[in-house]
Amino acid sequence: FASPCAGLCAPLGLLILYFFFFAFVLFVDPLDAKACPSGEFMCANRKCLATVYVCDGDDDCGDGSDELKCAAPLTCGPNHLRCNTSECVPLMWSCDGDPDCSDNSDEGPERCGGDGVPYLANRKANCTAGEFRCANGECVRLTWKCDGDPDCKDKSDESDCPLLTCRPDEFQCGDGSCIHGTKQCNKIYDCLDHSDESGCVNATKCEGPLKFLCKNGECIDSSKVCDSVKDCKDRSDEPKKECGLNECMINNGGCSHVCMDRPIGFECQCPTGYQLLDKKTCGDIDECENPDACSQICINYKGDFKCECYEGYEMDPVTKTCKAEGKSPYLLFTNRHEIRRVDLVKRDYSQVVSTQKNTVALDLDVANNRIFWCDRFHRKIYSAFIHEASDPAQQVPLVDSSLKTPVGLALDWLQHNLYWTDSGDKSISVASVDGTKRRVLINTDLSEPRAIALDPHHGFMYWSDWGTRAKIEKAGMNGVDRQVLVADNIEWPNGITLDVANRRLYWVDSKLHLVASVDLNGAHRRTHISSAERLGHPYALAVFEDRIYWTDRDRAAVFMANRLTGQEIHTLAENLNDPHDIVVFHQLRQPQGPDSCNLGSVANGGCDYLCLKAPQITEHSPKYTCACPDGQDLGPDMRGCVPAPRNDLTTPSHSAGLTPGTRVTVAEDFSLPSGGVSQADATPHLTTAPSGAPESLTPLSTLKPVSSQESKALVPVVATVVFGLVCTGVYLVWRNWRRNSTKSMNFDNPVYRKTTGEGEEDEIHIGRTDGMGHHAHHHPYPQGVSMGVVGAGGGTLRGYVLFLMYSFGLCVIPGGPWSSGNTV
Numbered sequence: 001f002a003s004p005c006a007g008l009c010a011p012l013g014l015l016i017l018y019f020f021f022f023a024f025v026l027f028v029d030p031l032d033a034k035a036c037p038s039g040e041f042m043c044a045n046r047k048c049l050a051t052v053y054v055c056d057g058d059d060d061c062g063d064g065s066d067e068l069k070c071a072a073p074l075t076c077g078p079n080h081l082r083c084n085t086s087e088c089v090p091l092m093w094s095c096d097g098d099p100d101c102s103d104n105s106d107e108g109p110e111r112c113g114g115d116g117v118p119y120l121a122n123r124k125a126n127c128t129a130g131e132f133r134c135a136n137g138e139c140v141r142l143t144w145k146c147d148g149d150p151d152c153k154d155k156s157d158e159s160d161c162p163l164l165t166c167r168p169d170e171f172q173c174g175d176g177s178c179i180h181g182t183k184q185c186n187k188i189y190d191c192l193d194h195s196d197e198s199g200c201v202n203a204t205k206c207e208g209p210l211k212f213l214c215k216n217g218e219c220i221d222s223s224k225v226c227d228s229v230k231d232c233k234d235r236s237d238e239p240k241k242e243c244g245l246n247e248c249m250i251n252n253g254g255c256s257h258v259c260m261d262r263p264i265g266f267e268c269q270c271p272t273g274y275q276l277l278d279k280k281t282c283g284d285i286d287e288c289e290n291p292d293a294c295s296q297i298c299i300n301y302k303g304d305f306k307c308e309c310y311e312g313y314e315m316d317p318v319t320k321t322c323k324a325e326g327k328s329p330y331l332l333f334t335n336r337h338e339i340r341r342v343d344l345v346k347r348d349y350s351q352v353v354s355t356q357k358n359t360v361a362l363d364l365d366v367a368n369n370r371i372f373w374c375d376r377f378h379r380k381i382y383s384a385f386i387h388e389a390s391d392p393a394q395q396v397p398l399v400d401s402s403l404k405t406p407v408g409l410a411l412d413w414l415q416h417n418l419y420w421t422d423s424g425d426k427s428i429s430v431a432s433v434d435g436t437k438r439r440v441l442i443n444t445d446l447s448e449p450r451a452i453a454l455d456p457h458h459g460f461m462y463w464s465d466w467g468t469r470a471k472i473e474k475a476g477m478n479g480v481d482r483q484v485l486v487a488d489n490i491e492w493p494n495g496i497t498l499d500v501a502n503r504r505l506y507w508v509d510s511k512l513h514l515v516a517s518v519d520l521n522g523a524h525r526r527t528h529i530s531s532a533e534r535l536g537h538p539y540a541l542a543v544f545e546d547r548i549y550w551t552d553r554d555r556a557a558v559f560m561a562n563r564l565t566g567q568e569i570h571t572l573a574e575n576l577n578d579p580h581d582i583v584v585f586h587q588l589r590q591p592q593g594p595d596s597c598n599l600g601s602v603a604n605g606g607c608d609y610l611c612l613k614a615p616q617i618t619e620h621s622p623k624y625t626c627a628c629p630d631g632q633d634l635g636p637d638m639r640g641c642v643p644a645p646r647n648d649l650t651t652p653s654h655s656a657g658l659t660p661g662t663r664v665t666v667a668e669d670f671s672l673p674s675g676g677v678s679q680a681d682a683t684p685h686l687t688t689a690p691s692g693a694p695e696s697l698t699p700l701s702t703l704k705p706v707s708s709q710e711s712k713a714l715v716p717v718v719a720t721v722v723f724g725l726v727c728t729g730v731y732l733v734w735r736n737w738r739r740n741s742t743k744s745m746n747f748d749n750p751v752y753r754k755t756t757g758e759g760e761e762d763e764i765h766i767g768r769t770d771g772m773g774h775h776a777h778h779h780p781y782p783q784g785v786s787m788g789v790v791g792a793g794g795g796t797l798r799g800y801v802l803f804l805m806y807s808f809g810l811c812v813i814p815g816g817p818w819s820s821g822n823t824v
Helices: 009-027 708-741 794-807
Strands: 040-042 048-050 080-082 088-090 131-133 139-141 170-172 178-180 211-213 219-221 258-261 266-269 274-276 282-284 297-301 304-308 313-315 322-324 330-335 339-343 349-353 359-365 370-375 380-385 396-399 406-412 417-422 427-432 438-442 449-455 460-465 471-476 483-486 493-499 504-509 514-519 526-530 538-544 547-552 557-562 570-573 579-585 610-613 624-627 632-634 641-643 744-747 764-767
Touching (some): 339 570, 370 406, 504 538, 547 579
Parallel strands (some): 048 349, 538 579
Antiparallel strands (some): 040 048, 258 266, 339 349, 359 370, 380 396, 417 427, 427 438, 471 483, 504 514, 514 526, 538 547, 557 570, 632 641
16 A cells, blocks of 8 residues: 555655754854853854943943943932933042043032043153143153154144155155155055055066066066067077077076076976075075074974973964963953953953052962952052952052052062152162062163063063163163163053063054064064054053953953064053053963072071062073062171161251361261260260360261461471470370379358359369368369360360460469469
């Protein structure tokens, strides 16, 4: 029997399959298979965002889908201010000179009074002589005014500029700006309007094997050579002797490897991996001389080369580039009021730190999953564990005093110290990772220090300075062995970073609009990207694997590119607020190594204060050195700290009993007694003159050398003083002799006192016999008359009278009016 569905079941089954297929195509989006993780929002362009970015007033998706269907809040919280754009910002942020609303309404004159001028990082009260003051109050270099490149945020440095006239060796773009003549028709848009590449003819060289150069300079196709037709006007394409001659038949044409016969003449060629050293001999090509040959390690062989990767990386079999092993890397970057995170593989986008005022710099402790950042507005350095950083209670201020404008931050992840730059006081400082110990390392010859990077394995730090003499410098992490790495062809170096694996330093120049690099000795410079269109105002950068990542303040975005070629530029995050610093989180970014300060049994290297990594200049270099707080120096053991010696050479003005011009040398902190110091009480470090002089000193810096004429004039005076001193000595010897040879008695007579109070020592002395022994002997001088000591009572006056008389030659003869029975 025939089946009832014979000839029908198969078409019916196919029809059902077609039905389900079209239903799936029409109603099921295959991209839904890629769902965002729980708690995240999927944009219309399939991008995943943290829900905190939805309806926050910023286009974080890039297509605006995160800001659709958002109802504007009718009111903000009690501690928040509602901007004119319906945004809510903390109330404490209003009228602080730093606009937080996108329309600046939190700083507007209607709310805060005044002119409502917004806060800007480069604004100063007064610009220096070499700076131009922008209309918004910023200060930029005077040489940057009217150079065709806006540097002020409001572009006022390019307003009211005369028509530019380019130099003879420059090309003038359509907008009037000038570029070097060699940049015209180089297949790169150097002018913003692309006028440098318009009208260019892609002329090719007249070379074989496709072209033939006639002797008169004409260029014809090689196929027309030796075809019995005279195509060159000088007929050089039809030489009778050479047409049909194969020079390679004789001794291979003299070629060392391959000889190719041509219609006229011949050509020597080389196999792959070799190149012509002259026109006939082939030699090995060192492919490793090309920095783009390999991602990391390049090994040259004869006629070939090989690429390898460092430990922790593996070769990608498709791209032949080195990829990091382990967890996928992610970016962290500051966005003024927050710190954001972008996963470089999954492209997840989330918030790490929120409710900040003006974050400008950050760094990481990868091993401990910790983040450090600077808030320029609050002038503090904070730290938190990354998984707790969103909680303000977990954000610990490490350095919260004596900071003016912290702008750069870097962590020594081996010795656990934190370094930062401060453009306000023009310094580079270091502190322990907990912030309890700190010291200024460098504060000389710094103009506008910006970014800082560390190489803890070799003990060097690197920083950029975009001041009047822009440069990138290098020094030991203990502040020694300072040297300039880059000083030429550099204008506004902002961010710097180290490619630890390949031992290179990268930087961005916001003025020259480029990304460049050198090795860690400042040699082998390369420019990776140079384009005003692609690099508006780059601020910071990071390098990992074969990628460069950077923030651009003009374009308010984060970008990445291939570090080897400078191509493949992509946008990672856009429509940002004010992006500044950027770092990569991955364990290979901070390769582990020994802590030089804790190699032995002695903690912290035995240092009383800071232990800093020393630069490894030679194999005999120290592993570390100790450092003391500001105002103290290392002691004799180079580990302990002692107070630094005082620089001043004179005592304070309150030190009494010193004659004007007296030089005082103080080895350590030393205060003089308020009542004066006698010669007997002076220490070996203190030299004083006789007392009784005014309580003021002449600083040594104000004393001028005595001329020869003045010296001659002082000779009689000096002689007189010396003679007087000799007379004084003779008199004192005589007095002492007479006192010892004369018997005397004394009794108190209040009539002769200037006061009847106790403590006075003035007495009347009358000679006596040995029988009067019940009265005590007294020193014939009152206490206050001793030379060099300030006393009290009439004894002081008589002592000075005697001194003056002897000094002027009035030597008293024993038995005279001053030597009667009553002693003075």
